[in-house]
Amino acid sequence: MSVNREKVRFASGDAECGAWHYPGTNGGCVIMAGGFAVTKEPGTDPFAHRFADAGFTVLAFDHRRLGDSGGRPRQVVRIKDELADWNAAIGFAATLPGVDPAKVALWGFSLSGGHVLHVAARDRRVAAAIAQTPNADCQAIVRNAARYQTPLAMLRLTGRGVIDALGGLVGRPPLLVPLNGERGTVAFLTTPDALETDKALNPGNRYPDWQQEAAARFALSLGFYRPGRDASRITCPLLVLVCDQDRSALVAPSVAVADSVARAELIRLPGGHYQPFLSGHEQAVAAELSFLRRHLLDQPPADS
Incomplete structure (x- = not known):
């Protein structure tokens, strides 16, 4: 496993994002970040090392207000800011050597x-x-998540979201909620997949610094985020990897995305949301490396 990486920082909005830079040798670069409030180490390490070992430069970063990145208040997830972080990361990646x-x-x-x-x-x-x-349609995800939660716990989560949002307006510290939990507990996600989070991303508490909580206010906005609706505008090659028993991100919205993108490839694995981090890891890595090599490294044939 490659350990050749260095910490770097790049500006994004009102803060700096902390990142790992893995130098590469083939000119290609993969920009990576973890899922909802998942920092770069548990969220990207297993894949980043493999991409780097294959010669790709990797820039794995934390979104603002999480992990090594700056920004306050801490543990507040804002979609607009995270999207801006990705745009900033693209600009920064282009300046990396090689x-x-x-x-x-x-x-x-x-x-x-x-x-x-x-x-x-x-x-x-x-x-x-x-x-x-991917979370291609968070409105569908919110509806599905309700099937695995009790009405009382959902009401309590919403209440905490409202209290947290109002508190944020007057400068109070964020009211934090666990990312995952058992059915009936107040947590963002209580699906069967949620119970595998530590096994998949943090085995043996490998990443003790990862704070598995986020500001409750995010529960009020998640259902409005539907990034798959604009997928037909994607013109670059796209690989969509889904797991057929995914009870968190759901399969159907992601398959619909792949169907709507002209240059999309769809890979289906058995298992739940975290299967690419578990027993499906080798299959996922192989598919993703094949995709990266074909679309970043292969040169088109010369005109005859």
Whole structure:
């Protein structure tokens, strides 16, 4: 496993994003970030090391107000700011040594997989994109999540979201809620997949600094984020990887995204939301590396 990486920082909006830079050798660059309130180490390490070992430069970053990145108040997730962080990361990646600005790809999973769809649809600097078990339609995700939660716990989460949002207006510290939990507990996600979060992303508490909480106010806005609706605007090659038993991000919205993008490829794996981090890891890595090599490195045939 490659350990050749260095910490770097780049400006985004009113803060700086902290990132790992893995130097590459082939001119291609993969920009990566974790899912909802997932920092770069648990969210990207297993894949980033493999991409770097294959010769790609990797820039794995934390969104603002999370992990090594700056910004306050801490643990507040704002979609607009995170999308701006991706745009800033693309600009910064083009300045890294050995990177061909025409060979920059995006990689994200879950919420950041939705970000990848949104950014790839709008930023023509993106040469290729990988959306792994993406949150393509958060409205559908919210409806589905309700099936795995009790009405009382949902009401309590909404109440905390309202209290947190109002408190934020007057400068109070964020009211934090666990990212995942058992059915009946107040948490953002209580699907069967949620119970595998630590096994998949933080085995043996490998990343003790990862704060698995976020400001409750995010519960009020998640259902309005539907990045898959604009996927037909994506012109670069897109790899969509879905897991057929995904009970968190859902399969159907992601398959619809792949169907709507002219240059999309769809990979289906058995298993739940985190299967690419578990027993499906090798299959996922192989598919993603094949995609990156074909679309960032292969040269088109010369005109005859």
